[in-house]
Amino acid sequence: MIKAYCxxxxxxxxxxxxxxxxxxxxxxxxxxxxxxxxxxxxxxxxLSVACYVPDDESYTRLGLNFVKxxxxxxxxxxxxxxxSEEKVVKLVESQEAVAGLIVPEGFxxxxxxxxxxHVSIIFRDADTYDEHMVNDLIYAMSDFLGTSQCSIITxxxxxxxIGLDITEADSIENSVLNKCYEYVMGRKxxxxxxxxxxxxxxxxxxxxxxxxxxxxxxxxxxxxxxxxFKGNSxxxxxxxxxxxxxxxxxxxxxxxxxxxxxxxxxVIMFIALFITFGTxxxxxLFTVIPFIMVIALAGTALCYLVKSPSTVSYITFGAGTxxxxxxxxxxxxxxxxxxxxxxAVYNPLYYLITYFMRAMFI
Amino acid sequence: xxxxxxAIENVSLKYKKTVLNDxxxxxxxxxxxxxxxxxxxxxxxxxxxxxxxxxxASGVIKVNGKAGxxxxxxxxxxxxxxxxxxxxxxxxxxxxxIRDLTETELSILKVADFIDIKVKRMxxxxxxxxxxxSVLLSKPDILLMDEPLASLDIPAKNDIIDFxxxxxNKGGTVFVASHNxxxxxHCSRIYLLKNGASILLPAGSSPAEALK
Numbered sequence: 299m300i301k302a303y304c305x306x307x308x309x310x311x312x313x314x315x316x317x318x319x320x321x322x323x324x325x326x327x328x329x330x331x332x333x334x335x336x337x338x339x340x341x342x343x344x345l346s347v348a349c350y351v352p353d354d355e356s357y358t359r360l361g362l363n364f365v366k367x368x369x370x371x372x373x374x375x376x377x378x379x380x381x382s383e384e385k386v387v388k389l390v391e392s393q394e395a396v397a398g399l400i401v402p403e404g405f406x407x408x409x410x411x412x413x414x415x416h417v418s419i420i421f422r423d424a425d426t427y428d429e430h431m432v433n434d435l436i437y438a439m440s441d442f443l444g445t446s447q448c449s450i451i452t453x454x455x456x457x458x459x460i461g462l463d464i465t466e467a468d469s470i471e472n473s474v475l476n477k478c479y480e481y482v483m484g485r486k487x488x489x490x491x492x493x494x495x496x497x498x499x500x501x502x503x504x505x506x507x508x509x510x511x512x513x514x515x516x517x518x519x520x521x522x523x524x525x526x527f528k529g530n531s532x533x534x535x536x537x538x539x540x541x542x543x544x545x546x547x548x549x550x551x552x553x554x555x556x557x558x559x560x561x562x563x564x565v566i567m568f569i570a571l572f573i574t575f576g577t578x579x580x581x582x583l584f585t586v587i588p589f590i591m592v593i594a595l596a597g598t599a600l601c602y603l604v605k606s607p608s609t610v611s612y613i614t615f616g617a618g619t620x621x622x623x624x625x626x627x628x629x630x631x632x633x634x635x636x637x638x639x640x641x642a643v644y645n646p647l648y649y650l651i652t653y654f655m656r657a658m659f660i
Numbered sequence: 661x662x663x664x665x666x667a668i669e670n671v672s673l674k675y676k677k678t679v680l681n682d683x684x685x686x687x688x689x690x691x692x693x694x695x696x697x698x699x700x701x702x703x704x705x706x707x708x709x710x711x712x713x714x715x716x717a718s719g720v721i722k723v724n725g726k727a728g729x730x731x732x733x734x735x736x737x738x739x740x741x742x743x744x745x746x747x748x749x750x751x752x753x754x755x756x757x758i759r760d761l762t763e764t765e766l767s768i769l770k771v772a773d774f775i776d777i778k779v780k781r782m783x784x785x786x787x788x789x790x791x792x793x794s795v796l797l798s799k800p801d802i803l804l805m806d807e808p809l810a811s812l813d814i815p816a817k818n819d820i821i822d823f824x825x826x827x828x829n830k831g832g833t834v835f836v837a838s839h840n841x842x843x844x845x846h847c848s849r850i851y852l853l854k855n856g857a858s859i860l861l862p863a864g865s866s867p868a869e870a871l872k
Binding site: 299301302305306309310533534536537539540541 | 708711712713727728729731733734735737739740744745747748749798
């Protein structure tokens with residue numbers, strides 16, 4: 299019986315490889331070209347700035363959204379608010395944004411205090427800080443200044459409204475204007491220049507690819523287990539029992555075969571990622587074994603519990619694919635609506651991706 | 661009772677609800693026992709109990725010999741060839757298996773003709789022959805067959821009936837659950853399972869009539 303099962307494993311492997319490659323290529327294409335379909339280009343904009351604002355900076359986010367919609371801004375600057383720091387880096391690196399702004403947590407709260415935080419500006423390596431300052435950033439900042447000017451006028455009008463002398467109102471207006479200039483120019487010192495290269499190293503596409511392949515392997519693993527369903531059927535077990543083979547031995551044999559096949563898939567994925575990135579931890583080839591064994595045992599047990607192979611398929615391809623998508627396995631979470639990004643926190647497969655990424659890279 | 665190979669004594673069987681009550685059947689060497697009944701009458705349940713896969717709620721089933729069970733659904737692995745499926749259940753080598761399939765009464769089943777074909781490419785008749793051969797390679801004394809002729813063409817049916825006759829003539833005992841009139845002609849005795857009871861049909865009576 300062991301020989302027969304080994305033969306089954308060997309016979310199934312070419313199909314696994316073909317399936318792995320085809321789906322893997324589809325996922326790679328999806329990751330690489332997703333931005334083409336999901337990002338809307340602002341044709342009016344002269345320059346594009348990617349901006350990350352943390353969740354706790356809701357006022358800053360609100361302010362930026364107002365600014366984005368103002369005529370003086372939207373025809374000159376496309377402020378692209380993204381959901382992660384890594385996305386900022388990606389946009390800058392891919393030249394979809396001339397610069398990236400990363401607002402730190404507690405920026406607004408600590409403004410004007412000793413603990414004031416610095417906004418980071420991300421540039422491409424090829425560009426110098428000065429070039430940006432002259433050509434792009436000052437231009438962009440002048441639009442922000444334009445926004446401030448609107449406020450200044452409103453302040454002057456307000457001074458008049460409360461009965462102040464017109465000269466005094468002008469004085470206030472000029473004073474505010476000057477302070478605003480000072481503030482904007484002073485803000486320059488509040489920006490840090492960060493080499494994008496450092497961040498790109500951290501947030502490259504490899505994570506998404508790893509996540510996709512790992513989740514794919516989990517899906518395939520359950521499929522592999524369902525492949526052995528025939529062996530789990532009542533008739534087959536009865537046949538084995540009559541031939542003197544204990545049920546637990548059959549169970550372990552099937553779980554063992556599933557483990558081998560799953561590990562084989564993992565190794566293929568590992569080699570593919572190693573060739574692509576070359577920074578994988580070899581130890582990950584071994585640390586994954588207990589994990590795969592647990593999945594194989596659980597999956598084989600599932601096959602014993604359900605009534606038919608089609609039920610196994612429903613469970614794996616229905617629930618599994620949905621969870622895989624929601625965990626960012628098929629499409630990066632950054633490209634998904636906000637709600638799905640929040641929901642990922644409650645998705646066990648999301649943590650599985652994190653586990654694998656840490657195991658393999660960090 | 662001393663010559664009985666299978667003795668079913670006052671057996672009651674439950675499957676969700678009670679399906680058989682106080683069944684008494686005995687079978688000796690060289691006997692073919694036919695089990696007749698409507699769907700759900702307990703034929704398959706009784707066979708699984710004889711095979712030892714199900715415990716009776718009450719009564720005793722004595723089996724004096726090795727039982728081989730040919731189930732309605734086969735236990736074959738689709739992606740393996742016939743020989744690989746056979747080797748799963750026996751320690752015999754390929755040569756030994758082929759010798760058994762060609763030089764013993766198993767030759768009636770003609771399994772050697774498709775020994776290297778994968779199960780998924782086989783017809784229903786070939787699968788049934790293979791399933792039967794895989795059970796018989798373990799040389800059982802008692803053969804339990806659940807609907808062995810279902811969905812088979814005439815040549816396949818004839819081959820399996822011929823095999824049952826051959827097995828019987830060599831002193832084997834067969835229990836067969838079926839709806840096939842032709843097969844019942846080869847039975848030593850036929851029991852009608854109805855309303856939980858087993859009724860021995862008089863020799864020469866028509867199974868179809870009995871079912872009415």
